[in-house]
Amino acid sequence: MTTDQTLFVATSDLAGQLRGRSVPAAAAESVLRRGVGWVPADLAITAFGTIAPNVFGSTGDLKLMPDASTLIEIPARGDDPAVSLVLADQTEPDGTPWACCPRTFARRALDDLRAATGLEVTASFEHEFMVDGLPPTAPFSFARHRSVEPFGSELVALLAQTGLQPENWLPEYGADQFEITLEPAPGLVAADRAVLVKELVRDLARRHGRSVTFAPLTHPDGSGNGVHVHLSLQTADGTPALYDAGAEAGLSDIGRRFAAGILAHARALLAFTAPSPVSYLRLTPHRWSAGGVFLAERNREALLRICPTSTVGGGDPSRQYNLEFRAADATANPWLVLGLLVRAGLAGITGDHPDPTIWPETVTEAELAGVPLLPKDLVEALDDLRADEVVTGWLDPALLDTHLAVKRAEFDAVAELDDVERCARFADVY
Numbered sequence: 001m002t003t004d005q006t007l008f009v010a011t012s013d014l015a016g017q018l019r020g021r022s023v024p025a026a027a028a029e030s031v032l033r034r035g036v037g038w039v040p041a042d043l044a045i046t047a048f049g050t051i052a053p054n055v056f057g058s059t060g061d062l063k064l065m066p067d068a069s070t071l072i073e074i075p076a077r078g079d080d081p082a083v084s085l086v087l088a089d090q091t092e093p094d095g096t097p098w099a100c101c102p103r104t105f106a107r108r109a110l111d112d113l114r115a116a117t118g119l120e121v122t123a124s125f126e127h128e129f130m131v132d133g134l135p136p137t138a139p140f141s142f143a144r145h146r147s148v149e150p151f152g153s154e155l156v157a158l159l160a161q162t163g164l165q166p167e168n169w170l171p172e173y174g175a176d177q178f179e180i181t182l183e184p185a186p187g188l189v190a191a192d193r194a195v196l197v198k199e200l201v202r203d204l205a206r207r208h209g210r211s212v213t214f215a216p217l218t219h220p221d222g223s224g225n226g227v228h229v230h231l232s233l234q235t236a237d238g239t240p241a242l243y244d245a246g247a248e249a250g251l252s253d254i255g256r257r258f259a260a261g262i263l264a265h266a267r268a269l270l271a272f273t274a275p276s277p278v279s280y281l282r283l284t285p286h287r288w289s290a291g292g293v294f295l296a297e298r299n300r301e302a303l304l305r306i307c308p309t310s311t312v313g314g315g316d317p318s319r320q321y322n323l324e325f326r327a328a329d330a331t332a333n334p335w336l337v338l339g340l341l342v343r344a345g346l347a348g349i350t351g352d353h354p355d356p357t358i359w360p361e362t363v364t365e366a367e368l369a370g371v372p373l374l375p376k377d378l379v380e381a382l383d384d385l386r387a388d389e390v391v392t393g394w395l396d397p398a399l400l401d402t403h404l405a406v407k408r409a410e411f412d413a414v415a416e417l418d419d420v421e422r423c424a425r426f427a428d429v430y
Helices: 025-034 040-044 102-117 142-147 151-161 187-207 253-264 266-273 334-350 378-387 389-393 397-413 419-429
Strands: 006-012 018-024 036-038 062-066 072-074 083-091 120-131 166-171 177-182 227-234 292-297 302-306 323-325
Touching: 006 025, 006 062, 006 102, 018 025, 018 036, 018 187, 025 083, 040 397, 072 187, 083 102, 083 187, 102 120, 102 187, 102 334, 120 187, 120 334, 142 166, 151 166, 151 177, 151 187, 177 187, 187 334, 227 253, 227 334, 253 266, 253 292, 253 302, 253 323, 253 334, 266 334, 266 378, 266 389, 266 397, 334 389, 378 389, 378 397
Parallel strands: 006 083, 292 302
Antiparallel strands: 006 018, 036 062, 062 083, 072 083, 120 177, 120 227, 166 177, 227 323, 302 323
């Protein structure tokens, strides 16, 4: 760090927004060791910046304790100085874990999966977003790819420079839509990168004089922006655990049970993975988002999709094999998304759930007519969360109560708006 640089110590809240505090470079070494102050009620800040009614009130104190392994350096550009950004755990003042910290929740879920099964998680979060003010271009076209330069090339270079390991940068289907994917990484690292990538995209776009949004929908009739979460499992020695060449669709027994747990608790999970009122305008059939609670091979209407593998160029299917959870978006906290998917998968492995049907790629819409539906709106998802005693049992009561209060406050804030206005409001925030 240079002497004129600041260090921003950050966490991600229940609205999926990065919040934190900055310190001058001279204090960075001390802060990396001792943290900075934080407040429990900050967890109750809504997407719109208000504080929802909460159990913490004006009392209590916390620390943001940085994890130096997450530190990235954003270089200077033009009149904008360089800045360092580091992710932090929310802890008690003495440094012990705080029961409501989303990052701690993810870490403990991964630890419990490892302790119970010996399995490790590899994950990747794929983000879609819109760039404002571009000339009209065709979906997936080279013209769209070039229309956003030099922002696009600088973004890929920045992600590589900061260690986020970009995998694909592509023009997407929706108007002015792009997608950035990162290489698979160990579970917590992948969730950390999902927190960081949105801020790097927004910050670089601003410095290019552009505006971007990760909102689930910018217009009710438009294409949606999702966050697709890819998950695979490995044993401690790195042996892939999801793949079994002799099993139906190549999904191993432990993989089927992992999937069964996610499907069994899906409706409650959506209160965290798709936690905005506009999320449910996107999660409808024929949008290639998620049309129902089912597991299928290579089907983009499935809540859980078995992704394709290939032997081209010596590819090993067992190391490519993964499950894609398709009902998440950027209004969610990535740490909570990962932690809850892992908890649900672990419940499937250790519990007694019926084997899920694995629908083939050739399945018809008529054949899927009986699969369970997703919640129709945020209110229904929150009701499903309250009713699922298994999922609520994974969460500290204060974390659960605060999440419910924040989401209710966000719903109430746009309740009098029509769908077009709701989409516009969230597009501005995200």
